[in-house]
Amino acid sequence: MIELSVPLGDRTYPVLVGAGARHRLLEVLPVGVERVAVVTQASIPVDVDPGVEHQVFTMAEGEHGKDLGTVEDLCRDWAQWGLTRGDCVVAVGGGVVTDTAGFAAAVYHRGVPVVHVSTTLLGQVDAAIGGKTGVNLPEGKNLVGAFWQPAAVICDTDVLATLPPREYRNGQGEMAKYAFLGVDRLTDLPLDEAVAACVACKAEVVASDEREGGRRAILNYGHTLGHALETAGSYDLRHGEGVAIGLVYAAELARRLGRIGAGAWPSTARSSAATTCPCTCRRAPTRTS
Numbered sequence: 126m127i128e129l130s131v132p133l134g135d136r137t138y139p140v141l142v143g144a145g146a147r148h149r150l151l152e153v154l155p156v157g158v159e160r161v162a163v164v165t166q167a168s169i170p171v172d173v174d175p176g177v178e179h180q181v182f183t184m185a186e187g188e189h190g191k192d193l194g195t196v197e198d199l200c201r202d203w204a205q206w207g208l209t210r211g212d213c214v215v216a217v218g219g220g221v222v223t224d225t226a227g228f229a230a231a232v233y234h235r236g237v238p239v240v241h242v243s244t245t246l247l248g249q250v251d252a253a254i255g256g257k258t259g260v261n262l263p264e265g266k267n268l269v270g271a272f273w274q275p276a277a278v279i280c281d282t283d284v285l286a287t288l289p290p291r292e293y294r295n296g297q298g299e300m301a302k303y304a305f306l307g308v309d310r311l312t313d314l315p316l317d318e319a320v321a322a323c324v325a326c327k328a329e330v331v332a333s334d335e336r337e338g339g340r341r342a343i344l345n346y347g348h349t350l351g352h353a354l355e356t357a358g359s360y361d362l363r364h365g366e367g368v369a370i371g372l373v374y375a376a377e378l379a380r381r382l383g384r385i386g387a388g389a390w391p392s393t394a395r396s397s398a399a400t401t402c403p404c405t406c407r408r409a410p411t412r413t414s
């Protein structure tokens with residue numbers, strides 16, 4: 126098991142990465158928690174045992190479940206069950222679940238602790254780490270949200286074996302971003318070490334700029350074009366697929382503008398982004414001038 130932390134002073138929290146990490150949920154729950162509200166989706170084949178009284182609250186599948194209606198439903202269900210500020214929410218799922226349950230936890234009783242048990246590669250290397258929570262409006266994605274740091278994050282690499290190949294590649298698109306941020310030899314590392322290397326990189330960036338006053342924006346590298354393609358609607362792209370295309374585009378643009386040399390296009394990012402990218406730009410950038 127690889128144990129990391131996101132260093133945020135008295136809100137510092139652990140991130141456990143490795144096979145079977147979900148079985149360590151009880152030890153990362155905040156002290157004194159008596160009840161746990163587990164939030165998940167019916168399609169997620171991952172059970173957790175918080176080791177205290179708990180109830181499972183199932184939210185709708187897909188991106189359309191990530192809305193204010195779901196937040197209201199969760200908060201009302203928790204209130205009827207009697208969840209208090211001394212208890213805890215445990216979000217079990219990918220980014221849709223951790224973003225939505227994390228935001229509901231941020232606003233319920235003006236804030237209850239949340240632990241993320243991330244079940245997707247994309248969630249483990251990005252969405253579950255760093256405290257960005259939020260839901261969509263009809264007007265746009267993630268337009269309502271809060272910074273609400275989790276009490277702990279669990280990245281159980283065993284559960285990644287259950288992911289459909291396309292969902293796994295979706296995570297690789299986001300992972301390729303870290304090669305540009307200085308994480309070396311990602312594709313040579315065993316999976317748990319590769320996930321941990323991305324988590325460590327993100328933790329350092331978040332610790333230096335928690336609320337994205339400036340530096341944290343580097344975590345959005347490759348996302349400008351990626352988001353545009355994702356929201357354009359006609360490409361059927363997942364987030365990591367859009368990011369993969371955006372990385373290829375940003376690197377080639379930077380090279381043509383003379384901001385990076387050919388050697389700055391990391392070989393691991395090149396192979397990872399090129400394999401993830403689902404469109405006809407499958408090739409990593411080639412020299413055209």
Ligand code: GLY
Nearest residue numbers: 251255257341344
């Ligand atoms: N996903 C980018 C960030 O957490 O800042």
